[in-house]
Amino acid sequence: MTDEVREAISKLLAEADFEERGIVEQVIKRAGLKPQPRRITSQDELAKLADELGVRLDWHEPDEQGVTARVEGYNLDNAGSWPKEDGRPAVEMCVIIRKGEDEVAAVNLATLLGWASADRRI
Incomplete structure (x- = not known):
């Protein structure tokens, strides 16, 4: 291709x-x-994905909707590399979200941690 x-x-x-x-x-x-999984790069994209997957607002028990995840990569950083880019394994840690057997999205773990804590930091 x-x-x-x-x-x-x-x-x-x-x-x-x-x-x-x-x-x-x-x-x-x-x-x-x-x-390839969709690259989630904003909180709005993550919210849209959550709606599409049908998960609860707090993402509690997403397995009830057939949603699972795994983390791949080895470097906690968000400089911009993605999993399986050009066939190479992930360097930066990413959460790969699956619906059934399909990988539907990838979210950089460091970015996800930033979103979770940004409005609560001094």
Whole structure:
């Protein structure tokens, strides 16, 4: 797959809602490719993802909606590297959010910690 095609698919997935993303992912899978998780870079994007996944406001028991997660990477930093970028493993720690068997989103762990604590710091 060319870089242009990969970039076009990534852009389409980033702009798609959960249902549209499912359709695009099915096309990608039928083509023998593995879809990349959506990169969550803002709190608004995370809130939209939560709505699409159907999780509670406090994210309590997301497994009841078939949502799980894992952390990959080894460096707690948010300088801008992402998991599986150009086929390489993650360097920066990211939370990979899954719905069923599909990786639907990636959130940088250091960024997530910043969002959680920013309005409570002195």
